[in-house]
Amino acid sequence: MVTLKIKRQDGDRTWFDHFEVEEKTGMTVLEALFHVQERQDGSLCFRYSCRGAVCGSCAMLINKVPRLACRTQVANVKDEADDEPKDGVAAVKQSEKDEDKNEILIEPLPNQKVIRDLIVDMDHFYSLVDSVRPWIDSQDREPEKVTLMEPSTQEQLERYTNCILCATCHGACPAAARDGNYLGPAALAKAWRFYLDPRSRDKDRDELLELLDSESGVWGCDVVYKCVAVCPKKVTPTPAILELRKKME
Secondary structure: OEEEEEEEEEOOEEEEEEEEEOOOOOOEHHHHHHHHHHHOOOOOOOOOOOOOOOOOOOEEEEOOEEEEHHHOEHHHHOOOOOOOOOOOOOOOOOOOOOOOOOEEEEEOOOOOOEEEOOEEOOHHHHHHHHHOOOOOOOOOOOOOOOOOOOHHHHHHHHHHHOOOOOOHHHHHOHHHHHOOOOOHHHHHHHHHHHHHOOOOOHHHHHHHHHHHOOOOOHHHOOOOOHHHHHOOOOOOHHHHHHHHHHHHO
16 A cells, blocks of 8 residues: 555645555556545545656656656655655655655645645746747748758757646746746756757847846856756756856856
């Protein structure tokens, strides 16, 4: 058996509930949550969709580390020590997790408003990403020919197009925790992706750098690489932020 210690929230009231779940081989944290919802407490709220680490909907804090519940194996986290990060994954902060083994602490993703239980309001996160204008503006021009892209550029872009907007990076970010206006790792990585894109115009690149040149932009980053450590798709926001800083110097 494994115990899920789940943080619950309904309005201003918060508390923790404990649920015993029979562990099965290959069981994920998301499957354990389904077990609770279907057999023990139907009022438990959490978000999910694809169950395949593609949509990013099931991002939550598991043993104080932002992760996707659908790809987190119960066996790997049920007896996880809380004093040191594992597998290069940096904890947001040290927890007061019980010393008992076979317990998994599950909480909503940090740095976002909780709607209920493990569901957070993603509107602010999406608005931050939208604010960097993550698209190619071609309204006033028609392409005259096919835009060729160097393989090295394509490789750089793919590193950032893999982002699924799950917000685990935002939940791990200390700058986002202290500054609600901070654009955050996902938005800044997206900005770098479009800065690199050969279809972007110099004028758009200049406007983008001007937009990001602030303490709520690239200069707010603490460069602690927590966003890189927790990303389930191996996107690397911190190096992107450092590259953007170089363009401004």
